Amino acid sequence: MPEGELKGILKRGYGLIFYENWPVWLSGIILGLLSVLCFAWARPWGVAGGLKNWGDWIFYALGVYNKAPEPFFQSTNSLLTLGLLWGAFGASLMSKEFAIRFAPKWELLKGCVGGIIMGVGSAMAGGCNVGGFFSATAALSLSGIIMMMGLFLGAYLGLRYLYWELEHISTGQGGAGSASGGKAVQPYLGALVLLGAIVFAYLYAKEALTRQGVLLLFGVAFGITIQRARFCFVRGFRDIFMTTEAEIPKGITFATIIAILGFAILKWAGLRGEEVYIPQATWFGALVGGIIFGFGMVIAGGCGSGSVWRAGEGQVKLMIAVLFFCLSTSLTENWINNSEQLTKLMGSAVFLPDYLGYFWTVVLLCIFFLLYLILSVWNERTEKFLVQP
Amino acid sequence: MLDDIKPDQTLDARGLSCPMPILKTKKAIEKMKSGEILEILGTDPGTKNDLPSFAKKGGHEFLGYKDDQGFTRFYIRVK
Numbered sequence: 001m002p003e004g005e006l007k008g009i010l011k012r013g014y015g016l017i018f019y020e021n022w023p024v025w026l027s028g029i030i031l032g033l034l035s036v037l038c039f040a041w042a043r044p045w046g047v048a049g050g051l052k053n054w055g056d057w058i059f060y061a062l063g064v065y066n067k068a069p070e071p072f073f074q075s076t077n078s079l080l081t082l083g084l085l086w087g088a089f090g091a092s093l094m095s096k097e098f099a100i101r102f103a104p105k106w107e108l109l110k111g112c113v114g115g116i117i118m119g120v121g122s123a124m125a126g127g128c129n130v131g132g133f134f135s136a137t138a139a140l141s142l143s144g145i146i147m148m149m150g151l152f153l154g155a156y157l158g159l160r161y162l163y164w165e166l167e168h169i170s171t172g173q174g175g176a177g178s179a180s181g182g183k184a185v186q187p188y189l190g191a192l193v194l195l196g197a198i199v200f201a202y203l204y205a206k207e208a209l210t211r212q213g214v215l216l217l218f219g220v221a222f223g224i225t226i227q228r229a230r231f232c233f234v235r236g237f238r239d240i241f242m243t244t245e246a247e248i249p250k251g252i253t254f255a256t257i258i259a260i261l262g263f264a265i266l267k268w269a270g271l272r273g274e275e276v277y278i279p280q281a282t283w284f285g286a287l288v289g290g291i292i293f294g295f296g297m298v299i300a301g302g303c304g305s306g307s308v309w310r311a312g313e314g315q316v317k318l319m320i321a322v323l324f325f326c327l328s329t330s331l332t333e334n335w336i337n338n339s340e341q342l343t344k345l346m347g348s349a350v351f352l353p354d355y356l357g358y359f360w361t362v363v364l365l366c367i368f369f370l371l372y373l374i375l376s377v378w379n380e381r382t383e384k385f386l387v388q389p
Numbered sequence: 390m391l392d393d394i395k396p397d398q399t400l401d402a403r404g405l406s407c408p409m410p411i412l413k414t415k416k417a418i419e420k421m422k423s424g425e426i427l428e429i430l431g432t433d434p435g436t437k438n439d440l441p442s443f444a445k446k447g448g449h450e451f452l453g454y455k456d457d458q459g460f461t462r463f464y465i466r467v468k
Binding site for chain 2: 103163242244
C-alpha cells in the first residue's frame with residue numbers, strides 16, 4: 001500500500017534526523033559547509049558578538065550605557081546567535097530531549113563564574129570558540145591559531161581545577177531533577193518552533209530585510225546541526241586531557257579545513273573583503289584571551305555556542321552561563337574599545353596571506369589541522385596526554 | 390534484564406551536566422572492586438553517549454540504561 005510506505009519513509013527519516021544522534025564527523029562537514037555558505041551570503045558565523053549585543057541592551061535598559069546598541073532584531077550578530085538558540089530549542093523538542101534541567105546551587109555558581117570568565121576571554125581574543133578560533137582561522141587570521149594554543153592551556157588548567165574540586169569541595173549529591181512533561185507533544189511543538197523561524201525570515205524578506213532574515217535561518221541550521229550531534233567545541237580542547245577521545249577533534253578538523261578552503265576562495269576571488277574576521281588580537285589578546293576563555297568554558301561546561309545550545313535544550317546552569325557571558329563580554333569589550341592602550345595591548349590584525357601568500361597559508365593551515373587530528377587519534381590510542389586526578 | 394540488576398553502589402549525578410557525571414563516575418569506579426556494579430542516575434542527555442564510550446575506553450562493561458521519571462539509570466560493571 002503506497003500510503004503506508006510513504007508513512008514508513010517519513011517515520012524513518014524523522015527517526016534518522018531526530019532520534020539518533022548525528023555522527024560528529026558528519027556534523028563537522030555540515031558545519032564547515034554552512035559556514036562557507038553563511039559567509040558567501042553575508043558574513044562569517046559568530047556567537048559571542050550576539051551575546052555582546054544582548055549584554056549591551058541589558059546595560060542600556062539599566063541605564064548604565066547612554067547610547068542605544070544596534071537593534072536586537074536587526075544586528076546580524078544578534079540574529080545569528082538568536083537563530084542558534086532557536087534551532088537548538090526546536091531540535092531538542094523534535095527529539096523529545098527538551099526539559100528544564102535544574103542544577104545544584106554549586107553548579108549554578110560555576111555557570112555564573114564560567115560565563116563571566118568566558119566573556120572576558122572572548123572580548124580579548126575577538127570572539128569565542130566560533131568567532132575567535134573557528135571563523136577567524138577560516139578567515140586566515142593568525143589569531144585563530146594563537147587562540148587555539150591558549151584554549152588548550154586554559155582547558156588543561158580548567159580540568160586541573162575540576163579534579164581539585166572533586167577532592168576538596170563537597171557539592172552534595174545531585175538531587176536536582178528536571179521538569180520535562182508533555183514528551184508526546186514535544187515533536188509537534190518543535191515543528192511549530194522551526195516553522196516559526198521560516199515565517200520569521202519570510203516576514204523579514206517582505207520588509208526588505210532578506211539578508212537578516214536568512215541569517216537567522218543560518219543560525220537555526222547551525223543550532224540544529226550542533227544540537228543533534230551534541231557538537232561541543234570544548235571537547236576539542238578538553239578531551240585530549242580528560243578522556244583522550246578524538247571524535248570532536250575529527251569534527252573540528254573537517255569543519256575547519258572546509259571553512260578554510262571556502263573562505264580562501266571567497267577572499268582570493270575578491271568576493272569578500274580580506275580584512276573580514278581578522279581580529280586585532282595577535283598575539284596578546286588571542287593567547288591570553290584563549291587561556292582565560294578555555295578555563296571558563298571547562299568550568300561552565302560549555303563555550304559560547306555550547307552554552308547557547310544547551311540553554312536551548314533547557315539546562316538552567318548554561319542559561320546562567322549565557323546571561324553572565326553577555327554581561328561580562330559587553331563590559332570588557334566596551335572597556336577595551338574605549339582605551340587606546342588596551343586596544344594596542346591586545347595586538348594587531350594579522351592576515352596570513354599578507355606574509356605567506358594564499359597558497360602557502362592554505363597548505364600550512366590544512367597540514368596544521370591534519371596534524372591536530374593525527375595527534376588526537378594517536379593520543380586516543382596511547383593516552384600520552386591523559387591527565388590523572 | 391536491567392530490572393534484575395542489583396547495584397553495589399549508586400551515584401546520584403542528577404542535575405549535573407557535562408563533564409561532571411563522567412568525572413564523578415570515574416572517581417566512584419576507582420573505589421570499587423572488580424565485578425561490582427555501579428548505578429548512575431543522570432539527567433544530562435549527553436550522558437547517553439558519554440557513559441558507554443567512557444566505559445568502553447576504560448575496559449568496563451556498559452550494561453545499559455533505562456529511563457525513569459525525569460531521569461535515567463545507567464549501569465556499569467567494573468573491570
